[in-house]
Amino acid sequence: MNGNDDSNNPGPGTRLTAAGRRAEWTGTPGRPGAVVSPPVWRASTHLYPDMAALRAHPANEDGNFYYGRRGSPTQWALSDALTSLEPGAAGTVLYPSGVAAIAGALLTVLRPGDVLLMTDNAYEPSRGMARGLLHDFGVETRWFDATDPQSMIAALCPRSRAVLIETPGSLTFEMTDVPQLAQIARTHGMISVIDNTWAGPLGFAPLAHGIDITIMSLTKHVGGHSDAMMGSASAGAEWYWRLRMRAQGLGTVVSPDDAALMLRGLRTMDLRLQRSTATALALAQWFAGRPEIAHVLCPMLPGAPGHDLWARDFTGGCGLFSVVFRGGSSASRDAAIDALHHFGIGFSWGGFESLATPVDPAPIRSATAWPPAHWSPDDRFGVRLAVGLEDAADLIADWDRALAAWRAAEGRA
Numbered sequence: 001m002n003g004n005d006d007s008n009n010p011g012p013g014t015r016l017t018a019a020g021r022r023a024e025w026t027g028t029p030g031r032p033g034a035v036v037s038p039p040v041w042r043a044s045t046h047l048y049p050d051m052a053a054l055r056a057h058p059a060n061e062d063g064n065f066y067y068g069r070r071g072s073p074t075q076w077a078l079s080d081a082l083t084s085l086e087p088g089a090a091g092t093v094l095y096p097s098g099v100a101a102i103a104g105a106l107l108t109v110l111r112p113g114d115v116l117l118m119t120d121n122a123y124e125p126s127r128g129m130a131r132g133l134l135h136d137f138g139v140e141t142r143w144f145d146a147t148d149p150q151s152m153i154a155a156l157c158p159r160s161r162a163v164l165i166e167t168p169g170s171l172t173f174e175m176t177d178v179p180q181l182a183q184i185a186r187t188h189g190m191i192s193v194i195d196n197t198w199a200g201p202l203g204f205a206p207l208a209h210g211i212d213i214t215i216m217s218l219t220k221h222v223g224g225h226s227d228a229m230m231g232s233a234s235a236g237a238e239w240y241w242r243l244r245m246r247a248q249g250l251g252t253v254v255s256p257d258d259a260a261l262m263l264r265g266l267r268t269m270d271l272r273l274q275r276s277t278a279t280a281l282a283l284a285q286w287f288a289g290r291p292e293i294a295h296v297l298c299p300m301l302p303g304a305p306g307h308d309l310w311a312r313d314f315t316g317g318c319g320l321f322s323v324v325f326r327g328g329s330s331a332s333r334d335a336a337i338d339a340l341h342h343f344g345i346g347f348s349w350g351g352f353e354s355l356a357t358p359v360d361p362a363p364i365r366s367a368t369a370w371p372p373a374h375w376s377p378d379d380r381f382g383v384r385l386a387v388g389l390e391d392a393a394d395l396i397a398d399w400d401r402a403l404a405a406w407r408a409a410e411g412r413a
């Protein structure tokens with residue numbers, strides 16, 4: 001018997017199977033729990049049985065019918081499932097996209113005049129939000145090196161109110177010492193927010209490591225099938241309530257159809273992540289032995305940058321990592337991507353299908369250099385791989401072909 005058999009501490013597969021399936025949300029009239037998955041409740045209007053019930057003003061919480069914008073059992077079941085996977089969470093707010101979740105959280109914690117600190121490796125739309133939306137509402141953003149806590153300390157000022165961390169960065173995979181940054185934030189009266197899309201709740205437990213609010217793009221691993229978009233923010237009681245009220249103020253709501261798709265995806269998330277993680281590691285190891293590749297940016301890979309922090313704090317990973325060519329041109333990198341058969345060319349990740357996209361972060365960095373100062377400046381053109389559920393041997397053969405195309409484009413034998 002292994003530790004996962006303990007009914008007080010069930011393993012991830014067991015938790016994903018049970019998550020959100022409350023009997024009152026999976027019932028037919030008179031038979032609570034009669035169906036396996038929460039049905040799709042499409043409802044704008046909830047009817048009250050009588051005036052007394054209407055006047056009783058049901059509590060503002062999932063599970064109490066009020067009006068469609070506050071959800072129905074389908075959305076409640078998804079929120080409840082995500083909360084149950086997040087140690088330390090009192091609740092989860094759903095948003096129409098991951099970007100909407102980031103905006104919803106930042107608009108909850110920030111006020112005009114505040115300063116937001118953000119890791120320099122953050123997802124580009126997060127940076128764009130800082131330069132656009134937040135700037136227009138009187139919030140200033142300062143970027144710092146995600147790998148160096150001293151860099152965060154140097155960016156502090158009396159108006160610093162919150163920090164947004166993304167680890168590993170979803171393009172270049174720098175790892176952050178999350179407990180240390182959360183501690184710095186707490187010491188200075190700041191709120192810490194993390195974009196935990198890469199690891200998800202099975203791979204990293206942010207609230208248990210001192211973070212106040214954890215955000216995910218459910219579009220990626222939870223949905224898992226590249227056919228729906230959604231985001232979430234989970235937190236302890238105090239911040240959960242404020243997130244919820246701000247989301248209600250913004251009028252955001254997710255469709256019950258999409259919530260049902262997310263619940264369906266969630267059931268197989270552990271299985272999919274195990275498979276794509278193992279395949280990604282096999283590919284990363286293969287790349288590490290290839291002369292065409294200068295850097296493998298995959299914190300799960302022993303010896304890769306950030307591996308020590310990953311091994312210390314994380315319990316899992318995913319299929320997303322990057323490689324950087326040894327020299328060469330942008331055009332040769334494009335030739336390699338074009339030679340791939342099994343990798344689609346497209347943004348996003350976390351689906352069952354593999355994707356490849358170019359990595360060119362130099363223009364969006366402000367606190368750190370790309371390529372990093374300790375690299376050869378010639379090694380700069382990267383590819384991000386989102387490894388799906390195909391067989392590892394096929395994906396490796398695909399990249400063997402792609403590296404041959406790269407050599408041909410470079411005029412190398």
Ligand SMILES: *Cc1c(COP(=O)(O)O)cnc(C)c1O
Pocket residue numbers: 097098099100123166170195197198217218219220229230231348
């Ligand atoms: C995709 C992504 C988001 C945004 O999610 P959407 O659902 O596409 O809006 C946020 N953070 C990271 C790290 C992402 O990869």
